[in-house]
Amino acid sequence: MNKQPIDSIIASISQVILGKDKQIKLSLACLLAGGHLLIEDIPGVGKTTLAHALATSIGLDFRRIQFTSDLLPADILGVSVYDRNAANFKFHPGAVFTHVLLADEINRATPKAQSALLEAMEEGQITMDGETRELLRPFFVIATQNPTHHIGTYPLPESQLDRFLMRIEIGYPDEASERALLKQAGGRDKTNDIIAAADAATLLELQRDVTGVHLSEALLDYLQALLRYSRESATFNIGLSPRAGLALKASAQAWALIHGRDFVLPEDIQAVLPSVANHRLQPVNNGEKVRYASELMLRSVAIP
Amino acid sequence: MTSKPFPNDSNWLLASLFTVMLPHLGHLPFWMWGLMLLVGTWRFHLTKNHASLGIWVILPIAAAALFGIAFSYHGLFGRDSSVALLACMLTLKLLESNNRRDFIILILGCYFLTVSLFLFNQSIFAGIYVLLPLTLLTCTLIGISHPNGQLPPRFQIGLAIKILVQGVPLMLVLFLLFPRISPLWELPTDAYSGMTGLSDSMEPGAISNLSLSDATAFRAEFKGSPPKQNQLYWRGPVLWNFDGRSWKMLNQNVDLSKETLASTGESVRYTVTLEPHNKNWLLTLDMPSQLPKDATASPELQVLSQTPVRSRIRYEAVSNLKYTLSPELNDLERIFALQLPDHENPRSLALAASWKKANLSPEAIVNKTLEMFRTDKFYYTLKPPLLGVDPIDDFLFNTKRGFCEHFSGSFVFLMRASGIPARVVTGYQGGELNPVGNYLIVRQSDAHAWSEVWLKDKGWVRVDPTAAVSPDRVESGMESLSIGSRALPIFERGDHPFLRNLYHHWDAINHNWNQWILGYDDKRQTELFELLTGKRLSWEDFTLGMIICVSMLSIPTYLFLVRKLRQPVDPVLRLYRAFQAKLARKGLPLFDHEGPVDLSERAIAHFPDETGTIISIIQHYNKLRYQSQFDPVSFKIFRRLIRDFK
Numbered sequence: 007m008n009k010q011p012i013d014s015i016i017a018s019i020s021q022v023i024l025g026k027d028k029q030i031k032l033s034l035a036c037l038l039a040g041g042h043l044l045i046e047d048i049p050g051v052g053k054t055t056l057a058h059a060l061a062t063s064i065g066l067d068f069r070r071i072q073f074t075s076d077l078l079p080a081d082i083l084g085v086s087v088y089d090r091n092a093a094n095f096k097f098h099p100g101a102v103f104t105h106v107l108l109a110d111e112i113n114r115a116t117p118k119a120q121s122a123l124l125e126a127m128e129e130g131q132i133t134m135d136g137e138t139r140e141l142l143r144p145f146f147v148i149a150t151q152n153p154t155h156h157i158g159t160y161p162l163p164e165s166q167l168d169r170f171l172m173r174i175e176i177g178y179p180d181e182a183s184e185r186a187l188l189k190q191a192g193g194r195d196k197t198n199d200i201i202a203a204a205d206a207a208t209l210l211e212l213q214r215d216v217t218g219v220h221l222s223e224a225l226l227d228y229l230q231a232l233l234r235y236s237r238e239s240a241t242f243n244i245g246l247s248p249r250a251g252l253a254l255k256a257s258a259q260a261w262a263l264i265h266g267r268d269f270v271l272p273e274d275i276q277a278v279l280p281s282v283a284n285h286r287l288q289p290v291n292n293g294e295k296v297r298y299a300s301e302l303m304l305r306s307v308a309i310p
Numbered sequence: 311m312t313s314k315p316f317p318n319d320s321n322w323l324l325a326s327l328f329t330v331m332l333p334h335l336g337h338l339p340f341w342m343w344g345l346m347l348l349v350g351t352w353r354f355h356l357t358k359n360h361a362s363l364g365i366w367v368i369l370p371i372a373a374a375a376l377f378g379i380a381f382s383y384h385g386l387f388g389r390d391s392s393v394a395l396l397a398c399m400l401t402l403k404l405l406e407s408n409n410r411r412d413f414i415i416l417i418l419g420c421y422f423l424t425v426s427l428f429l430f431n432q433s434i435f436a437g438i439y440v441l442l443p444l445t446l447l448t449c450t451l452i453g454i455s456h457p458n459g460q461l462p463p464r465f466q467i468g469l470a471i472k473i474l475v476q477g478v479p480l481m482l483v484l485f486l487l488f489p490r491i492s493p494l495w496e497l498p499t500d501a502y503s504g505m506t507g508l509s510d511s512m513e514p515g516a517i518s519n520l521s522l523s524d525a526t527a528f529r530a531e532f533k534g535s536p537p538k539q540n541q542l543y544w545r546g547p548v549l550w551n552f553d554g555r556s557w558k559m560l561n562q563n564v565d566l567s568k569e570t571l572a573s574t575g576e577s578v579r580y581t582v583t584l585e586p587h588n589k590n591w592l593l594t595l596d597m598p599s600q601l602p603k604d605a606t607a608s609p610e611l612q613v614l615s616q617t618p619v620r621s622r623i624r625y626e627a628v629s630n631l632k633y634t635l636s637p638e639l640n641d642l643e644r645i646f647a648l649q650l651p652d653h654e655n656p657r658s659l660a661l662a663a664s665w666k667k668a669n670l671s672p673e674a675i676v677n678k679t680l681e682m683f684r685t686d687k688f689y690y691t692l693k694p695p696l697l698g699v700d701p702i703d704d705f706l707f708n709t710k711r712g713f714c715e716h717f718s719g720s721f722v723f724l725m726r727a728s729g730i731p732a733r734v735v736t737g738y739q740g741g742e743l744n745p746v747g748n749y750l751i752v753r754q755s756d757a758h759a760w761s762e763v764w765l766k767d768k769g770w771v772r773v774d775p776t777a778a779v780s781p782d783r784v785e786s787g788m789e790s791l792s793i794g795s796r797a798l799p800i801f802e803r804g805d806h807p808f809l810r811n812l813y814h815h816w817d818a819i820n821h822n823w824n825q826w827i828l829g830y831d832d833k834r835q836t837e838l839f840e841l842l843t844g845k846r847l848s849w850e851d852f853t854l855g856m857i858i859c860v861s862m863l864s865i866p867t868y869l870f871l872v873r874k875l876r877q878p879v880d881p882v883l884r885l886y887r888a889f890q891a892k893l894a895r896k897g898l899p900l901f902d903h904e905g906p907v908d909l910s911e912r913a914i915a916h917f918p919d920e921t922g923t924i925i926s927i928i929q930h931y932n933k934l935r936y937q938s939q940f941d942p943v944s945f946k947i948f949r950r951l952i953r954d955f956k
Contacts, residue, residue, distance in 0.1 A: 220938040224883075269937045272905030308902035 011212065012264055014203035018063040022200060023056050025183025031264050032174050032281050033060055033148070037209070038216050038263060039256035041171020042127050042147040044112075044285065049152060051176045057108040057148040064209055065202025066105035067142070073115035075158065079122035083132050097134070102126050105142050105206065109149040113159040123147070124166050144209050164244070164288070171253050172278070173285035212263070219259035220269040227310040228272060229254060232279070235307050236287060242299065243288040254282045272309045279304060319453045320357040322466075323413060324350055326446030327404065330420045331397060333427050333439060338394050339382040345375065346401050353404045362408045372402050393426050413454050417447050434823050445470050479863055487856035489849035490832035507587030508546045508736050512759055513556035514697055514705075517715045517736070521692055523754035526585055527738055528593055529821050531749040533579040537595070539740050540784050541631050543760065543772065544593040544752065546737030548610040552726075554651040555701060557719060557734045566609035567640055569770070573599045573630035581626045583824055590614045592625060593737060593752075596772060597635060600628035610733070611635065624829055635770040639731060647731030647764060655702040655723065662727030672730045672765050679724050680778040683717060686710070690717075690780035714783075717775040718759040731764035735772070739784060747818035882934045882945065889927060889952045906931050920955070927951045 012034070019030045033056060036043040045053045054070075061068035071082060084100035101107060102123070109123055126132050127147050131140050149170070152159060167173070179187060204212075221229075229251060237245030246254075257278035262270045280300040287299045331338075331346060356362060375398045376386075383391035400419045407413055424443045427436055448470035453461060507527065528544075536542070549557035560566070577599055584592060592605055592613045602625030607613050613627070639647070650659075665675050682688075689711045697704040702720045705712055712720075718734050725732035739758035741750040760774040777784040832849075839847050847855075877884060886906070893909075894900050898916050900909075910928040914921045930948035933941065 220936070222936045222938070224880075224935060269932075271907060271932055271936055273907045276905060276908075305901075305903050309905055 011204040011208050015063045016264075018200050018203050019056070019059045022059040023052055024186050025179050026052070026056070026176060029056065029174055029176050030060075031261070032172060032278070035257055035260035035264055035278065036172040036174075036281075037064070037144075037146050038212050038260040039171055039253070040144070040213050040216075041253060041256065042149070042169065044167070044170040044173040045148065045150045045176060046153060046173055046285075047150075047176045051178065053150040053176060054108065054110060056176065057106070057150070059200055060148065061106035061108075061146075062200040063203050064106075065205045066144070066146075066209070068106045068108070069101045069104040070108040070110060071101045072110045073112050073119065075114060075116060077115045077119040079119055082119065082123050083126065083134060086135050095135070097137075097139070099139075102132065102141060103139075105144055106146045106148065109147055111151060112149040113151040113161055115160065117160055117163075120160065120162065120166065123149075124169050128169055144206060144213065164286070167285045168247060168249060170285065171257060172281040174281050216256065216260045216263050218268070219262050221255060221259065222269065224310055225258075225270055225272065225275065228275060228307070231307045231310065232275070232303055235303055236283070239303075239306070241289055241302060244286075246283060246286055250283065250286050254279065257282050276304055318461075319413060319450060320353065320407075322446065322450040322453050323404075323407075323416065324353060326417075326443055326450050327400070327420060329443040329446055330424050331401070333431070333436070334393065334397055334423070337390060337430060338397060339378070341378060341382075342375075342394065342398060342401075345398070349401050349404050353407075356405075363405050365406070368402060368406050371405075372399070375399075375402060389429050393423070393429065396423050396426065410454055414451070417451050417454075420447050432828050434820060437823075437827070441474075444474060448473055480860065483856060483859040483863065485830070486835070486838075487852050487859060489852040489856075490835060491849055507585075507589060507754070508591065508738075508757060510547050510589070511556050511558045512549055512715050512719065512734060512736055514694065514701060514712070514716055514719070517713060517757045517759055521713070521755045521757060525754045526817075527587075527752050527754050527756065528582050528584040529749050529751055529824075530583075530741065531581045531747075536580075536743065536750055537578055537631055540777070541595075542738075542740050542750075543596045543735075543758075543774075544738040544741075545596050545598070545612060545735060546591055546593055547735075548608070548612050548762075549734040549736060550646045550649070552650060552719075552723065554654045557722075560646060564642075564646070566643055566646075568607075568609045569611060569636035569643075570638075571597055571599065571611065571636075572634045573597065573632070574634070575630060575632035577628050577630050579626070579628050581624060583622060583624050583821070583829060584619055585622055586620050588618050588620060590616075590618055592619070592627075594627045595629035595631070597630060597633045598627055599630045599633075602627050621831075622824055622829055623831075624825070624834070634768065636764070637767060637769040639764050644731055647733055648726050648729065650723065650726050655700040657700075657703040657707055658720070658723055659727050661706075662724050662729075665728050672728075672763070675725070675728045675730060676763060676765075676773060679721060680773070680775060683721075683775050683778040688712070688717075688779045690714075690776060690783060714759045714776040717779060718761045721773065721775040722761045722763075725761070725763050733762050733770075735760055735762055739774075744814045744817055744821070746814045747821050749818075749821060751817055751821075880935075882931065882948070885949055885952045886931050886935070889931075889955060892952075892955055906935075923951060923955060927955065 015034060016027075016030055019034075020027065023030055033043050033045075037060065043057075045056065047053055058068060058070075071077070080100065082100050082102050084098050084103065086095040086097045088094070089096040107123075112120060112123070126141060127145075130143070130145060131138055133139070151162070178184070232254070233246050233251050236242055239245075254275065258270045258274040261274040261278050262268070265274070267274075283300040283303065289299050328350070335343060376395070379391055379394050379398060380386050383394065385391060386395060396419065400416060400423060403412065403416045403419070407416055420443070424440055424447070427440060430436075445467065449463075449466045452466050452469050452473075530536075547559050550560045551558040578595060580595070582593060582602075592602060592615050594602075594613045597611055598607065598613055601607055601613055602615075605613050605615050605625065615623070636643075665678065670678065687710055690713070691711045692713060694705075694712045694716060695709045697709065702723045705716050706720055706724075722732040722734050736757070736759045738752045738756040739760070740756050741752035743749075744751055758776070760772060760776065762770045762772050764770050774784055835852065836846060839845075839852075877887075890900055890909070893913055896917065898913055904912075906928050910924050913924045917924070927948065930944050930951065933944055934948055
């Protein structure tokens with residue numbers, strides 16, 4: 007297991023996103039676990055920068071779609087146009103044909119456009135005009151959204167939220183980081199300075215490594231205890247799905263790998279749980295407490 | 311848990327049932343052997359074919375068996391028929407045992423039946439044998455109770471033995487402390503049939519039959535060295551009445567005054583362990599000067615217990631070998647001591663009359679008679695010829711071959727005919743010293759009869775006419791006799807020293823078994839605890855003590871088991887919990903949702919001095935617990951680190 011590329015990737019992103027070590031690692035873990043990432047936060051905290059930096063540092067193609075209310079599925083997937091010279095339809099691939107796709111402000115688009123992307127995310131392929139087209143591998147969607155109560159948004163339904171492996175929040179930077187940010191000359195332009203620390207092949211290899219990280223029986227017990235709690239506790243309307251369980255496992259494995267271990271610790275599970283579980287759980291007492299749902303779970307379930 | 315037992319369990323049960331029934335076969339009627347065989351085979355096939363029988367098949371069989379037992383034993387009460395009933399019903403229960411509950415009932419019943427073996431046989435062999443059905447029954451119970459059903463037999467047997475061994479402390483407590491309240495510890499009366507021993511009458515052949523039995527009559531341990539062989543006269547029933555053929559004890563209503571005993575010389579103190587013989591007499595050496603506890607003595611100094619001896623008892627007595635018994639003879643005794651049937655045995659009467667006419671002194675007559683036995687070709691034999699109408703005449707003048715009862719009987723007859731008061735005393739003579747345990751074994755074959763004559767100023771004097779004929783019998787014991795010794799049991803003969811030695815060892819073991827296991831009754835219990843505590847404890851004390859001991863054994867066991875069940879099986883986790891406990895003792899609060907790394911961070915913050923150890927412990931823990939491969943070296947370090955962590 008080679009930890010060096012991971013460290014380099016983190017180092018390069020850290021140059022751009024200051025003081026957000028945990029978020030950087032979580033998003034990288036999400037990428038390594040082969041899932042898609044949803045970043046939810048208010049505008050201007052660096053969602054797009056993080057997505058861009060992540061893509062660049064791995065050396066992958068990066069495309070961005072700004073989701074708006076008039077976005078059509080064809081804008082995302084591509085369109086077949088009649089080519090008069092060749093006398094047939096020619097497919098013009100959409101933004102989805104890339105390694106890293108930034109779906110900016112995904113909740114501003116209509117559900118129809120949203121679901122077009124979400125299907126592509128899930129299947130890893132798209133079907134147009136009766137023809138199935140494979141997407142690139144790795145394929146990684148980073149979607150950002152503003153908190154749902156903002157004006158002019160179409161909140162993603164639970165079923166679609168479940169397709170995102172993680173949902174993270176970035177939050178305001180701390181004092182020191184903000185100061186450093188303010189001192190910096192150029193701001194976002196720094197993203198262009200990032201040099202690729204890895205390539206697609208390395209990423210695929212790392213993704214394979216993740217699946218090889220050992221998860222002991224004791225921790226499987228722990229995982230199941232957590233899932234059971236989410237389902238049996240009166241705190242939640244809907245518990246975690248089996249897909250959520252798999253997501254939790256893969257994330258914890260990726261988290262362990264990022265920390266240079268080939269085995270998972272209970273803390274790995276605890277570290278990724280909020281990002282994996284919070285957007286899937288629906289507390290009975292909806293509202294403010296959503297963000298603490300996983301905190302509640304962690305405190306209630308003993309480590310076997 | 312399924313309620314259906316596995317075929318395995320059924321076969322285990324059949325095997326254990328076989329071992330439970332086996333020792334009982336001897337006292338069960340023949341038809342039950344057939345029934346058991348039939349039912350066993352039937353069960354085997356039912357299991358094989360996963361079939362079961364309806365109640366209408368079993369009920370008639372059970373009813374028939376019930377009648378069969380009532381018929382065979384003439385009733386359903388008492389030891390034999392109750393045990394047979396239990397055995398029979400348990401056998402039949404096999405047919406309707408289809409689920410776990412039936413099996414468990416059957417097994418519990420079998421435990422009971424196993425114990426009932428001791429109603430018949432209390433030997434060491436029985437004690438050892440019982441371990442076999444006990445183990446097998448426990449195996450079956452384990453098999454039935456185990457959720458996995460099919461277990462490897464070795465595991466099952468091992469676990470059963472372990473469980474039984476674990477029960478030993480409890481068994482000891484119950485054995486030592488359980489109060490022996492009398493009605494609980496007695497056998498039903500039909501258990502005493504067939505006990506051998508001296509009878510209350512003597513006729514030709516009675517004692518020689520007894521002589522063929524090698525059964526132990528009693529064992530005696532002496533304080534100090536035992537008396538010489540020819541002084542070992544163990545006094546039993548004293549026989550006065552002669553009806554021409556048999557000698558009998560005096561009627562109990564006859565109120566003789568107590569004979570006076572003046573003992574001289576050294577007294578002998580000894581403890582007798584008497585085998586049950588269903589009679590009241592206790593054997594003591596001639597003459598008892600200090601009676602066993604709770605015993606009485608008849609006027610003629612035969613020692614009697616208050617109730618028939620139905621279980622092995624132990625008593626202590628003191629005797630004086632030199633004594634003068636009743637120097638004055640009262641009239642009533644004189645009448646009984648001279649009583650003879652009229653007109654029988656005329657030749658003997660004539661012989662006595664001739665001595666009387668010659669005006670011989672009583673001593674001279676005694677000596678003359680003994681002289682006659684010694685010189686007139688009398689033989690001592692275990693197989694005397696049958697005697698005719700006048701048995702004394704026939705013996706004295708024709709056959710001249712006899713056993714001790716012939717000699718003592720005819721001697722007393724001659725004495726009485728000559729006007730000398732005389733009586734027959736039965737009992738045992740001699741005994742074999744077991745060098746292994748240093749005690750005397752007295753067997754039924756040592757049964758003996760001798761005479762006592764009353765002489766003026768000397769009182770009742772013991773005369774053993776057998777000694778005149780066959781001095782060896784009295785000097786060295788039965789086994790020294792060459793006449794008819796082939797009829798003696800092999801262990802008693804002198805010609806197999808190895809077997810004899812083996813026998814002595816075996817008897818010593820048996821003696822201890824009797825003394826300490828079977829003979830542990832209320833008296834011994836009280837004695838033992840008097841010795842230990844210095845106080846005489848009542849049965850209430852024993853009950854209380856038993857309850858306390860049992861609780862002291864079982865409560866810690868229970869707590870231990872509960873703790874063990876709560877404790878993790880994984881040794882790594884167990885050590886980690888110990889580490890957590892140590893941290894908690896040092897004042898660090900624990901949270902069960904906290905992972906090891908978080909814990910270590912908090913611990914380091916609390917105890918910065920221990921940083922290195924804590925980090926190292928947690929590193930090893932994480933590796934050992936969560937890594938795919940177990941590293942024994944790491945485990946050792948981990949264990950040492952936690953052990954040394956203070």
